[in-house]
Amino acid sequence: MTLSAMEIINDPYLNKGTAFTADERKQFGLAGLVPPAVQTISEQADQAYQQYQTKANDLEKRLFLMQLFNENRVLFYYLFGQHIAEFMPVVYDPTIADTIENYSELFVQPQGAAYLSIDDPESMRMTLKNAANNRDIRLIVVTDAEGILGIGDWGTNGVDIAVGKLMVYTGAAGIDPKQVLPVVLDVGTNNEKLLKDPMYLGNRHERIQGDQYYAFVDQFVDTVESLFPHLYLHWEDFGRDNAANILNQYKDKITTFNDDIQGTGIITLAGILGALNISKEKLTDQVYMSFGAGTAGAGITQRIFDEMVQEGLSEDEARKHFYMVDKQGLLFDDTPGLTPEQKPFTRKRSEFANADELTTLEAAVKAVHPTILVGTSTQPGTFTQPIVAEMSAHTARPIIFPLSNPTKLAEATAENLIQWSDGKALVATGIPAAPVEYKGVTYNIGQANNALVYPGLGLGTIASTAKVLSDGMISAAAHSLGGIVDPDEAGAAVLPPVSKLDVFSQTVANAVAQEALDEKLNEQPIADAKQAVADMKWTPEYADLGSELQARLQDK
Ligand SMILES: NC(=O)c1ccc[n+]([C@@H]2O[C@H](COP(=O)([O-])OP(=O)(O)OC[C@H]3O[C@@H](n4cnc5c(N)ncnc54)[C@H](O)[C@@H]3O)[C@@H](O)[C@H]2O)c1
Ligand SMILES: O=C(O)C[C@H](O)C(=O)O
Ligand SMILES: [Mn+2]
Structure with a gap:
């Protein structure tokens, strides 16, 4: 069996458009099916970038880039590589939030995703097989879209976050786009707007929860593990009640990663270490306050706590450095509605003369004098001038990270934080x-977004064939981002710039792979971690069509 000329042109992994060579055009029946000129990829990229620049806004730009992505993966990634900092906010957060909210209105094609319906579990295996289409899948990003960024429950529309996260994996770290698969678990939605929208494309019923939900998740894990034995499974934007449960269920059994818990923990720790490099202070002297102690907030707190323990504090000593503020205010051990992840970081009312008054962030900041304040609350504008002034009055260089996404949900702007603290605040934001x-x-301003770290973490983990993602590998990733920014330059950022994302993703990958080997977690023999990472890295170049087709036939 061989592919027809039309099948080749319509396959985004094989299509080269005007870059098919004269020989290829002759040999595979492509002559006359593309315009006569034979272009190089660099000429194609220049032409595409000119078109991109004519687009009126970020949404139009994204739609143009997605069209390119749908039609020609190599050209898309070549162009992405040339304009990484410019394209990140367009293909990813914050513009991706608009495409998720307007998924039905914008729908053109499914972008290679697998839509797994809780109403049709019998089809799961076949769907995944067909979506993989004989490709050697090494990386899945899966979402059930209950907690997309900070914008809530978006049902089947959330598939875009899986597609977008994978685009960043390849653009930043060079994960082979043939080896990835975006998946949405459509278990229904509690978003009334979607349930009433005649154009909604997902399952039109409330979220299925409890045993049936967990059985569906379990079936998914079993199925992908049996279909794709060398898989790295990335969970994204699950709801607060499920995200940690799912991670805890699988993290010691398979190679898996929760981005909101672990990825955000790593990048925030890296940002804090970067900030302390600037202020020349020690982590173990800091007082940490988490505002919005949900999936991300608790994940970050746990990572910073683990780091303090690693730096020599006992668990009891370390715990004294942490305060959590959620909807209820400062969290105490008797606060109703605590999550299991919050419980270890609650305080005793007896520690405060006015405990019952500590129901707002401002009151908590006044009572505690945190030196670090991290926002993952989805509540815009909550890092107010009085709060920033209060922190600045008690700390030489307060570390303040408003991390809620997208733009409209950020706890503060970087500009306000710098102004209100008279230039003292060390700031990182979730969006650029x-x-x-x-x-x-x-x-x-550094961008403390997990996108700065999950691509390298994934590449390093996959390249090392690690059987699990260990705490040591996670810690190695956080530490690998140090030393890139000069901390002594006035106005230095706490994290390296997104323009160097492709370069430092390799640094992260090398550190993670080395740690996996040091911990003997590799399933296959590997002599050299760096070499394994280099061998795994895909670069956007057109391969010879004949060889590609040959390889395709061998896979069948
Ligand atoms: N920068 C990053 O890399 C990154 C990573 C993950 C999440 N985030 C952002 O963090 C935010 C939260 O995401 P999540 O996945 O943790 O969601 P989540 O729903 O698990 O957590 C949000 C928490 O905020 C709390 N909250 C709501 N209203 C509050 C209020 N008025 N005061 C205090 N707390 C309040 C909720 O009770 C919950 O515990 C989102 O905006 C998301 O985009 C950023
Ligand atoms: O998607 C992002 O931009 C980061 C993070 O995973 C989030 O949920 O906000
Ligand atoms: Mn997320």
């Missing part, structure tokens, strides 16, 4: 922020 000019200094 422009440098802030203040009193003659240009403050570069």
Whole structure:
């Protein structure tokens, strides 16, 4: 069996458009099916970038790039590689939030995703097999879309976050796009707007919860593990009640990762270490306050706590450095509605004369004087001027990270934080922020978004054939981002710039793979971690069509 010329052109992994060579056009019946000119990939990319620049806004730009992605993966990633910092906010957060909210209206094609319906579990295996289409799948990003960014429950529309996260894996770290699969678990939605929308494309019923939900998740894990034996399974944007349960269920059994818990923990720790490098302070001297102690907030807190223990504090000593504020206010051991992840970080009312008044962030900040404040609350504008002034009055260089996404949900803007703290605050934001000019200094703002770390973490884990993702590998990833920014430059950022994302993703991957080997977690013999990472890395170049087709036939 061989592929027809039309099948080749319509296959995004094989299509080269005007870059098919004269020989290929002759040999595979492509002559006359594309315009006569034979272009190089660089000429194609220049032409595509010119088109991109004519688009009126980020949504239009994204739709154009998705069209390119749908039609020609190599060209898309070549172009992405040339404009990584410019394209990140367009293919990913924050613009991706608009495409998720308007998924039905914008729907053109399914972008290679697998839609797994809880109403049709019998089809699961076949769907996954067909979506993989004989490809050697090494990486799945799966969501059930109950907690998309901070915008809530978006049902089947959430599939876009799986597609988008995977685009960043390849653009940043060079994961082979032939080896990835985006998946949405459509278990229904509690989003009334979607349930009433005649155009909604997902299952039109409330979320199935409890045993049936967990059985469906379990069936999914069993099925992908049996179909794809070398899989790295990435969970994204599950709801607060399920995310940690699922991670705890599988993390010691398979190679798996929760981005919101672990990825956010790593990047935030890296940002804090970067900030302490600037202020020349020690982590173990800090007082940490988590605002919005949900999936991400608790995940970050746990990572910073583990780091303090690693730096020599006992668990009891370390715990004294942490405070959590959620909807109820400062969390105490008798606060109703605590999650299992919050319980270890609650305080005793007896520690405060006015415990019952500590129901707002401002009151908690006044009572505790945190030196680090991290926001994952989905509550915009909650890091107010009085709060920032209060922190600045008690700390030389307060570390303040408003991490809620997308843009409209951020707890504060970087500009306000720099102004309100008179340039003292060490800031990172969840979405990209422009440098802030203040009193003659240009403050570069680091982006504490898990996208700065999960691509390298994934590449390192897959390349090392690690059987699990260990705490040591996670810690190695966080530490590997140090030493890239010069901390002594005025206005230095706490994290390396997104423009270097492709470079430092390799650094992260190398560190993670080395740690996996040091811990003897590799399933296959590997002599050299760096070499294994280099061998795994895919680069966007057109391969010879004949060889590609040959390989395709061998896979069948
Ligand atoms: N920058 C990053 O890399 C990154 C990573 C993950 C999540 N996030 C962002 O963090 C936010 C939360 O995501 P999540 O997955 O943890 O969601 P989540 O629903 O698990 O957690 C949100 C928490 O905020 C709490 N909250 C709600 N209203 C509050 C209020 N008025 N005061 C205090 N707390 C309040 C909720 O009770 C919950 O515990 C989102 O906006 C998301 O985009 C950012
Ligand atoms: O998707 C992002 O931009 C980061 C994070 O995973 C989130 O949920 O906000
Ligand atoms: Mn997320």
